[in-house]
Amino acid sequence: xxxxxxxxxxxxxxxxxxxxxxxxxxxxxxxxxxxxxxxxxxxxxxxxxxxxxxxxxxxxxxxxxxxxxxxxxxxxxxxxxxxxxxxxxxxxxxxxxxxxxxxxxxxxxxxxxxxxxxxxxxxxxxxxxxxxxxxxxxxxxxxxxxxxxxxxxxxxxxxxxxxxxxxxxxxxxxxxxxxxxxxxxxxxxxxxxxxxxxxxxxxxxxxxxxxxxxxxxxxxxxxxxxxxxxxxxxxxxxxxxxxxxxxxxxxxxxxxxxxxxxxxxxxxxxxxxxxxxxxxxxxxxxxxxxxxxxxxxxxxxxxxxxxxxxxxxxxxxxxxxxxxxxxxxxxxxxxxxxxxxxxxxxxxxxxxxxxxxxxxxxxxxxxxxxxxxxxxxxxxxxxxxxxxxxxxxxxxxxxxxxxxxxxxxxxxxxxxxxxxxxxxxxxxxxxxxxxxxxxxxxxxxxxxxxxxxxxxxxxxxxxxxxxxxxxxxxxxxxxxxxxxxxxxxxxxxxxxxxxxxxxxxxxxxxxxxxxxxxxxxxxxxxxxxxxxxxxxxxxxxxxxxxxxxxxxxxxxxxxxxxxxxxxxxxxxxxxxxxxxxxxxxxxxxxxxxxxxxxxxxxxxxxxxxxxxxxxxxxxxxxxxxxxxxxxxxxxxxxxxxxxxxxxxxxxxxxxxxxxxxxxxxxxxxxxxxxxxxxxxxxxxxxxxxxxxxxxxxxxxxxxxxxxxxxxxxxxxxxxxxxxxxxxxxxxxxxxxxxxxxxxxxxxxxxxxxxxxxxxxxxxxxxxxxxxxxxxxxxxxxxxxxxxxxxxxxxxxxxxxxxxxxxxxxxxxxxxxxxxxxxxxxxxxxxxxxxxxxxxxxxxxxxxxxxxxxxxxxxxxxxxxxxxxxxxxxxxxxxxxxxxxxxxxxxxxxxxxxxxxxxxxxxxxxxxxxxxxxxxxxxxxxxxxxxxxxxxxxxxxxxxxxxxxxxxxxx
Ligand code: ADP
Ligand code: MG
Ligand code: MG
Numbered sequence: 001x002x003x004x005x006x007x008x009x010x011x012x013x014x015x016x017x018x019x020x021x022x023x024x025x026x027x028x029x030x031x032x033x034x035x036x037x038x039x040x041x042x043x044x045x046x047x048x049x050x051x052x053x054x055x056x057x058x059x060x061x062x063x064x065x066x067x068x069x070x071x072x073x074x075x076x077x078x079x080x081x082x083x084x085x086x087x088x089x090x091x092x093x094x095x096x097x098x099x100x101x102x103x104x105x106x107x108x109x110x111x112x113x114x115x116x117x118x119x120x121x122x123x124x125x126x127x128x129x130x131x132x133x134x135x136x137x138x139x140x141x142x143x144x145x146x147x148x149x150x151x152x153x154x155x156x157x158x159x160x161x162x163x164x165x166x167x168x169x170x171x172x173x174x175x176x177x178x179x180x181x182x183x184x185x186x187x188x189x190x191x192x193x194x195x196x197x198x199x200x201x202x203x204x205x206x207x208x209x210x211x212x213x214x215x216x217x218x219x220x221x222x223x224x225x226x227x228x229x230x231x232x233x234x235x236x237x238x239x240x241x242x243x244x245x246x247x248x249x250x251x252x253x254x255x256x257x258x259x260x261x262x263x264x265x266x267x268x269x270x271x272x273x274x275x276x277x278x279x280x281x282x283x284x285x286x287x288x289x290x291x292x293x294x295x296x297x298x299x300x301x302x303x304x305x306x307x308x309x310x311x312x313x314x315x316x317x318x319x320x321x322x323x324x325x326x327x328x329x330x331x332x333x334x335x336x337x338x339x340x341x342x343x344x345x346x347x348x349x350x351x352x353x354x355x356x357x358x359x360x361x362x363x364x365x366x367x368x369x370x371x372x373x374x375x376x377x378x379x380x381x382x383x384x385x386x387x388x389x390x391x392x393x394x395x396x397x398x399x400x401x402x403x404x405x406x407x408x409x410x411x412x413x414x415x416x417x418x419x420x421x422x423x424x425x426x427x428x429x430x431x432x433x434x435x436x437x438x439x440x441x442x443x444x445x446x447x448x449x450x451x452x453x454x455x456x457x458x459x460x461x462x463x464x465x466x467x468x469x470x471x472x473x474x475x476x477x478x479x480x481x482x483x484x485x486x487x488x489x490x491x492x493x494x495x496x497x498x499x500x501x502x503x504x505x506x507x508x509x510x511x512x513x514x515x516x517x518x519x520x521x522x523x524x525x526x527x528x529x530x531x532x533x534x535x536x537x538x539x540x541x542x543x544x545x546x547x548x549x550x551x552x553x554x555x556x557x558x559x560x561x562x563x564x565x566x567x568x569x570x571x572x573x574x575x576x577x578x579x580x581x582x583x584x585x586x587x588x589x590x591x592x593x594x595x596x597x598x599x600x601x602x603x604x605x606x607x608x609x610x611x612x613x614x615x616x617x618x619x620x621x622x623x624x625x626x627x628x629x630x631x632x633x634x635x636x637x638x639x640x641x642x643x644x645x646x647x648x649x650x651x652x653x654x655x656x657x658x659x660x661x662x663x664x665x666x667x668x669x670x671x672x673x674x675x676x677x678x679x680x681x682x683x684x685x686x687x688x689x690x691x692x693x694x695x696x697x698x699x700x701x702x703x704x705x706x707x708x709x710x711x712x713x714x715x716x717x718x719x720x721x722x723x724x725x726x727x728x729x730x731x732x733x734x735x736x737x738x739x740x741x742x743x744x745x746x747x748x749x750x751x752x753x754x755x756x757x758x759x760x761x762x763x764x765x766x767x768x769x770x771x772x773x774x775x776x777x778x779x780x781x782x783x784x785x786x787x788x789x790x791x792x793x794x795x796x797x798x799x800x801x802x803x804x805x806x807x808x809x810x811x812x813x814x815x816x817x818x819x820x821x822x823x824x825x826x827x828x829x830x831x832x833x834x835x836x837x838x839x840x841x842x843x844x845x846x847x848x849x850x851x852x853x854x855x856x857x858x859x860x861x862x863x864x865x866x867x868x869x870x871x872x873x874x875x876x877x878x879x880x881x882x883x884x885x886x887x888x889x890x891x892x893x894x895x896x897x898x899x900x901x902x903x904x905x906x907x908x909x910x911x912x913x914x915x916x917x918x919x920x921x922x923x924x925x926x927x928x929x930x931x932x933x934x935x936x937x938x939x940x941x942x943x944x945x946x947x948x949x950x951x952x953x954x
């Protein structure tokens with residue numbers, strides 16, 4: 001049992017453990033702070049009772065009793081049973097009615113109530129205490145036999161379902177056939193006689209189902225119902241729900257036993273539910289629904305159409321006025337929007353539940369800011385009321401809620417990048433680029449790869465069949481702020497035939513699909529979407545004045561910045577993304593992946609030339625250098641031979657070296673322009689640029705494609721001049737082929753073998769910085785060497801970069817403040833962080849690769865088993881989405897500590913996907929890192945998460 005569980009008991013002041021808490025007559029043993037012990041519902045009922053709000057009296061059996069129930073093998077210990085009997089007697093005295101009394105029966109509701117609201121737990125039982133005798137007593141007492149028998153049949157239905165385990169449909173069928181016989185359209189049209197007959201038939205069915213009579217003893221009914229509530233904690237669906245939502249199995253549920261009030265007592269009675277403000281917009285307008293002459297879940301069950309709460313003002317004016325007054329008071333008391341349930345019995349209002357209302361992101365933002373303005377909340381408290389993920393909804397377009405109901409849900413994948421989009425299906429990036437200019441398209445692929453970037457950019461949304469939350473498609477789409485549903489396993493893509501099958505539907509190219517990247521849903525057809533107001537302001541389509549949502553967003557963000565310590569940067573590769581990031585509050589770039597610049601149309605040919613010649617150029621250079629060295633030491637007699645050898649080597653290597661260097665020379669100005677754009681967009685904030693990282697084969701055409709091109713040539717002319725280049729490319733593709741490219745020739749390994757590439761990139765960076773500095777603008781590049789496993793790797797790459805920096809600064813006579821650091825993404829580098837720090841000005845944890853390598857899970861392939869790992873509880877969550885604190889987190893902690901011990905003041909950040917995950921951010925705050933970096937559209941989420949993490953520590 002956890003400590004927190006016992007705490008409230010002590011708070012209540014009792015040394016002896018109390019298991020049953022009474023509420024009635026304006027007083028309660030419990031209060032709102034005792035959620036863990038009394039459950040949310042019990043704590044709320046107690047609080048309302050003490051506040052003088054009309055609530056039917058009753059008692060709550062604690063969650064602690066629930067645990068003792070299970071410890072005792074599914075029986076409530078005798079001591080607790082005695083405590084309960086005493087409380088029941090107290091309730092009976094208070095009301096002057098007794099459970100099971102045939103003349104004046106007390107009727108009860110039995111309600112479950114866990115500390116955390118849990119759909120999937122037991123349903124409520126109403127009207128408990130009715131039997132063949134008490135129903136007549138109730139009829140006499142109320143002079144309303146129809147009401148009494150309506151209550152009885154409801155009780156039989158509920159009790160049979162949740163306690164006796166008789167499938168709901170069986171008794172429901174009896175009700176339906178009774179209505180048919182009586183030609184009654186609705187339940188309320190059944191009269192006393194119908195209901196008497198119905199009760200008798202239901203009782204017969206129950207006997208047939210369970211082989212005994214429906215329990216007639218009211219006290220037995222109560223203890224059976226109570227035990228069923230406790231047992232419902234352990235049903236399969238409840239356990240499953242807890243697993244999915246990370247709720248501890250040890251919490252247990254409370255049981256609330258409460259006197260009934262009746263909303264089905266005739267034309268001045270009603271039952272309803274509501275919210276103190278609109279939970280989808282946050283608008284401060286009373287919002288709710290009710291039904292006259294109804295009970296319990298009738299309102300939400302959809303048997304009858306409920307009325308909007310406004311018309312209650314006419315139908316039940318006094319109760320309505322009181323409801324407004326009470327719920328207003330509850331909202332002020334809890335200082336949060338309430339979701340409430342009530343019943344009106346013959347004109348008298350009773351509150352049955354109140355709790356914090358669930359809300360959309362837009363509503364959360366509005367409510368928090370409005371409540372600060374109303375003086376209900378402090379700014380700090382407002383930050384605690386908005387979940388970081390709520391902001392996501394504020395930034396992305398959404399599917400219109402009304403429109404989506406008219407469309408078929410085809411499948412569900414992973415909610416890889418939030419937002420909404422609709423468009424015509426296309427199967428290739430070329431098609432997306434071609435058509436994306438004029439129309440809306442959805443790019444549908446098995447999985448995307450770096451050469452799909454242009455297509456992804458042109459599409460409205462991306463849908464993939466395989467790949468997880470950190471697959472290429474997911475990461476890139478999030479970076480672009482573009483809606484993406486990934487890992488949608490129901491898709492069968494036939495790219496050749498241009499057909500997409502989902503279940504039994506076949507969609508051709510051009511068919512319309514709509515995606516909800518926040519839920520992973522894929523809908524058929526063109527569902528209307530609306531753009532985020534915040535984004536419309538940031539892109540200049542609205543002025544801030546016209547955009548109240550934007551104004552609230554900006555205010556909340558400003559409050560975040562007042563309290564957070566962690567800096568927030570963005571991962572951005574191109575000026576456009578950098579500008580968006582900056583406008584969303586990024587304080588720098590934490591990761592610029594230079595390779596993304598290589599894929600643009602005007603560069604890729606040079607990149608390919610560079611790669612095709614890299615190895616030969618290197619071999620030739622090594623060879624030449626060796627001969628030169630030999631020559632320097634050779635005795636005179638050997639020199640002529642060596643000289644001839646040197647001439648030959650130079651001649652042989654000339655073409656490769658020329659082409660290789662030539663390609664780099666072509667790339668230099670292009671990269672320089674890219675970097676200048678980034679520096680300008682980031683306005684002097686630090687810009688971390690990573691040197692080339694991916695395996696080279698990613699830049700080359702696919703093998704199959706080359707073979708196809710060769711085949712096409714073969715059939716036409718023999719001596720086609722394109723053939724040699726194709727053959728060379730193919731040979732190079734084969735040469736570069738690796739079984740494990742992610743563990744292969746990539747990262748700093750590229751720059752170590754081909755230092756010319758690192759030098760070209762460094763030159764582009766420093767020349768761009770110098771251009772900016774010459775204009776009198778601040779600039780602050782940080783060069784980051786990827787995939788270090790040993791300090792020597794970093795030392796050598798650092799020396800290359802520094803040499804270029806010195807040369808450029810001297811030549812251009814400009815001083816540029818810069819730093820050189822490394823990514824910590826290989827576990828060995830983390831373990832040896834103190835050594836690595838000797839050569840680093842900063843560390844940036846590349847948590848994607850670090851997670852991949854620490855677990856030994858391939859990011860791109862783990863979709864086959866990782867979901868199952870999480871589902872079956874081997875891992876608590878996907879470690880690529882939220883940091884594995886126990887493993888990877890500890891590695892980070894130790895590396896940060898060791899790095900700073902060896903170099904005090906070492907700047908440390910995070911640039912993996914985890915930099916935008918609130919739970920991971922809380923950990924980074926605790927670890928004392930300096931900044932996190934995430935995709936541009938996550939920046940506000942990270943600012944809020946960092947603020948909340950700082951508040952949680954204070
Ligand atoms: P849930 O946890 O599903 O909300 P509740 O325990 O709140 O279940 O009960 C559902 C509904 O049953 C309530 O909204 C209310 O209409 C009805 N109900 C519960 N207790 C009582 C009661 N004491 N008197 C009248 N109706 C009740
Ligand atoms: Mg309820
Ligand atoms: Mg990496």
